[in-house]
Every structure is written in C-alpha cells, then in structure tokens.
Amino acid sequence: MKDTVIDDLFDRAAGPVRPFEFDADVARVFPDMVRRSVPGYAELVGLSGLIARRVAGPGTRCYDLGCSLGAVTRSILRQTGPDVSVVAVDNAPAMIEGLQARLAAEAETDVTRVETLCADIRSIAIEGASLVVLNLTLQFVPIExxxxxxxxxxxxxxxxxxxILAEKFAGPKGRAGDWLTTLHEDFKRANGYxxxxxxRKRTALEQVLIPESLEEHERRLAEAGFAGSVRWFQSLNFVAWLVWI
Ligand SMILES: C[S@@+](CC[C@H](N)C(=O)[O-])C[C@H]1O[C@@H](n2cnc3c(N)ncnc32)[C@H](O)[C@@H]1O
Ligand SMILES: O=C(O)C(=O)C[C@]1(C(=O)O)C=C[C@@H](O)C=C1
Structure with missing residues (x-):
C-alpha cells in the first residue's frame, strides 16, 4: 500500500514485451509510475478537486471513471461537502482492491462517501452526476x-x-508533434527511467493507449451533444478539458 514502491517494471529485459495491462504489478507501482510518466499529474489531480468544489452541490454525485487507486476520488472528497458522494469505477480488480485498502487505511477519509465499483465504464449507469471525471482513461477505450x-x-x-476529460493526445505531424514526444521522453529520462x-513501455502501450488529436477530441465532444468546452491544462502531450452541457 506504500506510495513509494519504485516502478522498474520495464527495466527487465527478459522476453518479448507484452501489451500493457493494469494488473497487480502495475497497481503496486502505479503512484510512482504515473507521477514519473505524466508531466503535471499532481496539478491535474489537485485542480480536478477545485473544479469539483465549484460544481458539486449538496447531495450530488461525482463519478471517477477509470479511478485506478483513487487519486482524483480523494481530491474530490477533500474539496467537497460531506453529503457529496463519489462513485469510483475501474475494471482492473488490482486497482479497486488497492483503492479499497487505501481508503480503509486513511483515518481522514469518510469511506461512506465512496462507492467503489469493479466494472467496465461502458456498462455502468451514470445518473444524477454533477461531475464526471475521465482522467487518462478514455485513451484506453476502443475508439469506436x-x-x-x-x-x-x-x-x-x-x-x-x-x-473533466484528461488525455494523452497525439501531437500534430511534423516538428511540433516531434517536439512534444521528445520532451515527454526527456521528462521520463529526467525522472530516472x-x-x-x-x-519497452512505448511498445507495450502501442495497441493499448490510443491517443487522438485535440481536434478529434473536440469534434467528438460536440458530436456527443456537449454545449462547450475549454482546455484548462496542458503539459507536453497531456491535456485536460472542462466540458459542459
Ligand atoms: C491511467 S489510469 C487512470 C489514472 C487515474 N484516473 C488517476 O487519476 O490516477 C487508467 C485506468 O482506467 C482503467 N480502465 C481502462 N479502461 C477501462 C474500462 N473500460 N472500464 C473501467 N476502467 C477502465 C484502467 O484499469 C486504469 O486503472
Ligand atoms: O505515455 C506514457 O508513456 C505513459 O506512461 C502514460 C500513461 C497514461 O497516460 O496513462 C500510461 C500508462 C500508465 O498508466 C501511466 C501513464
């Protein structure tokens, strides 16, 4: 349950690279992995809580879809009143087990405010939501x-x-996109990878994390019937939108 377990999963050169999976090995190192792999992750999580504070009125429900170990869930809980609840959903059993263990171990967290669901976000009911968060999750859902x-x-x-939609995005073809990719890899190098x-991680993620361009995302948000959106975060090739109805 320690958040200090170092991610060295892809340092082992043994055998061919397998497609990336959110299994028990990844869950064990996830806080370290995501912090060292996603520039601005802490701000993304912290600011999501501040957005929750603005929109989650008394008695409303927030959804953290693809919650992993619940960083966003905890950020929402910290910033909202006691009668705001969070439905935290992930289809990886190791993530949900890790989240439940963490919540139980944190004296300051009111566990009665959180419903954890080990389920596919494509099949759960979403009702009465003041906030839905997809923090680095839509990129793992098949495009269609x-x-x-x-x-x-x-x-x-x-x-x-x-x-709140946060994604790794595909940069434009050519020098602009190349800069973002190069700097993201430099960020990883600087963090000790x-x-x-x-x-090896690039290969593992190839058919699993499918990034799309900013334009593709914004076109789809409009097609889904949302009234508008604003990009409120970008760090290298990671972006977040606030999207309203
Ligand atoms: C990069 S992690 C998300 C990080 C997390 N939101 C955070 O802020 O720390 C992506 C998560 O989405 C989950 N996931 C991917 N596809 C899913 C699906 N169809 N249904 C439920 N969870 C899914 C994975 O198991 C993984 O835990
Ligand atoms: O693009 C990468 O190399 C990443 O490590 C990104 C990313 C993500 O965006 O979800 C991929 C897998 C892990 O969940 C953590 C971070």
Missing part, C-alpha cells in the same frame, strides 16, 4: 466506443454538471 460513452455521460449530468524502460 468513445462517442457512445460520452453520450451516456452527457445524459447522466444534472444541469450545471460538467465532465532508462532508455530500455522507455522503449
């Missing part, structure tokens, strides 16, 4: 299923409710 999921999220929001680890 992204529109349907966004439509269901829109239908589940209450008036004044918003979606080896050339081997960077290359």
């Amino acid at each position: 299923e992204r529109l349907g999921l966004l439509q269901r999220i829109r239908a589940g929001l209450v008036p004044g409710g918003v979606l 080896s050339e081997l680890a960077i290359a």
